Amino acid sequence: MTLPPFERFYDEHKEEIYAFLVRRLGRERAEDAFQETFLRALRAYPKLRHGEHLRAWAYTIASRIAIDEHRRPRADADLPELASLDGRPAFAQLEHLADELPPTERAAVVLRYGYDLDYADIGAALGSNATAARQAASAGIRRLRRKERR
Amino acid sequence: MTPVSAELDRRFRDAAATEHLLDVAYDLVDTPVGLLLVAATERGLCRIAYDAEPEQEVERLAHAFGVRVLRSARPIDPARRQLDEYFAGGRPRAAGGLQPPRAARARARALRRGRHLR
Numbered sequence: 001m002t003l004p005p006f007e008r009f010y011d012e013h014k015e016e017i018y019a020f021l022v023r024r025l026g027r028e029r030a031e032d033a034f035q036e037t038f039l040r041a042l043r044a045y046p047k048l049r050h051g052e053h054l055r056a057w058a059y060t061i062a063s064r065i066a067i068d069e070h071r072r073p074r075a076d077a078d079l080p081e082l083a084s085l086d087g088r089p090a091f092a093q094l095e096h097l098a099d100e101l102p103p104t105e106r107a108a109v110v111l112r113y114g115y116d117l118d119y120a121d122i123g124a125a126l127g128s129n130a131t132a133a134r135q136a137a138s139a140g141i142r143r144l145r146r147k148e149r150r
Numbered sequence: 151m152t153p154v155s156a157e158l159d160r161r162f163r164d165a166a167a168t169e170h171l172l173d174v175a176y177d178l179v180d181t182p183v184g185l186l187l188v189a190a191t192e193r194g195l196c197r198i199a200y201d202a203e204p205e206q207e208v209e210r211l212a213h214a215f216g217v218r219v220l221r222s223a224r225p226i227d228p229a230r231r232q233l234d235e236y237f238a239g240g241r242p243r244a245a246g247g248l249q250p251p252r253a254a255r256a257r258a259r260a261l262r263r264g265r266h267l268r
Contacts, residue, residue, distance in 0.1 A: 005212035005219040008205075010162075018154045027152060034154070035162045042171045045218055 001051040009045075010038060013058045020059065020121060024066040033069050037062045056107040059125035063115035097144065105140030112137045163222040173216025175225040178204070182237050188229050191215055195229050 017037060021030035040061050048057075094114040098106045107126060111117045112133075117125070122133035167175055174196060176189035187202040188195070189211055196215065199207055211219045 003217050005208045005217055007208050007219050007221055010220065014154050014159070015151070018158075019151045022152055031158055034158060035165060038162055039165060039169065039171065042166055042218060042220075046173075046216065 003045070003048055003051045004054075006042060006045055009041070009054055009058075013055060014038070016124060017058055017062050020124070021062055021066060023121075024063075025069055029069055033062070033065045036065050040065070053103055053107065055127055056103075056111075056125045059111065059117075059121070060107070060115075063111065063117060067115065098140065100147070101140050101143055104136050105143065108133050108136035109140035109144070160223070163220060164224050166220055167222045167225045171218060172220050172222065172225070173218040174211050174214075175220055175222040176208070176211060177221055177223050177226040177230070179226065179230050179233055181233055186233070188226050188233070190225050190229060198229075 014034075018030065018034050021033045021037070024030070025033055037058070041058060044061075048054075094110050098109045101109060104126060108122055111122045111125060112119070119130040119133045119137070122137070123129040123131075126133060126136065128136075166172055170192065172192075174189055174191050176187055176197075179186045179188050184201060187197070187199040187204060187207050189197040189199075189207075197207075197211065208219050
């Protein structure tokens with residue numbers, strides 16, 4: 001699938017990405033995060049080699065930005081730090097580990113365990129539903145375990 | 151679901167152009183002869199299409215100039231002002247460094263004389 005013009009990508013995904021960011025951050029902070037998400041996507045866009053999984057890609061960028069937003073110190077909130085074993089954020093550890101999984105399983109595992117998205121959001125990102133997202137994530141985890149045992 | 155407001159949408163489209171992230175920007179410009187689709191790269195005006203089908207035109211622009219095509223009013227503003235001057239009958243100034251290509255200038259001259267567009 002060839003990469004569509006950015007206008008089409010933006011037009012197709014802006015509403016759901018904004019809704020996702022509003023759920024994660026509240027309306028006020030979602031606006032800045034929305035702009036940052038699509039500016040970041042625009043910077044990386046010419047490097048994409050094909051037009052597959054663009055929706056999951058957009059959600060991945062938005063999740064990363066939502067996490068950065070959560071980390072920013074705020075006067076009115078005391079947010080817990082994300083669990084991290086070796087100083088690297090969870091998603092950074094997972095992305096490498098999940099590199100060899102099939103694309104859907106990889107997206108489901110990284111979005112679930114790296115970005116802490118719930119299955120309904122992951123289902124939306126993958127163009128399926130919560131049940132399919134849960135199955136893809138557990139299939140991915142099983143595959144990772146088998147790989148680890150080898 | 152809260153929709154993306156027109157203001158937020160415009161802010162993103164402006165920022166994309168201001169940060170020089172676009173291969174080509176375009177906008178629809180209302181003129182006395184109808185809606186024109188006007189496109190510009192950072193080097194200047196690159197296309198004026200009359201009676202264009204925006205979706206097809208966007209594909210064409212992506213093919214010719216790169217995939218980062220976005221509708222954005224700001225980069226088209228200088229051309230919009232020039233077109234206003236064309237249609238007001240004044241002499242166009244080279245505003246904002248945008249110089250229409252020869253074909254577009256010829257087309258604008260023809261329009262001023264009331265000839266049909268081809």
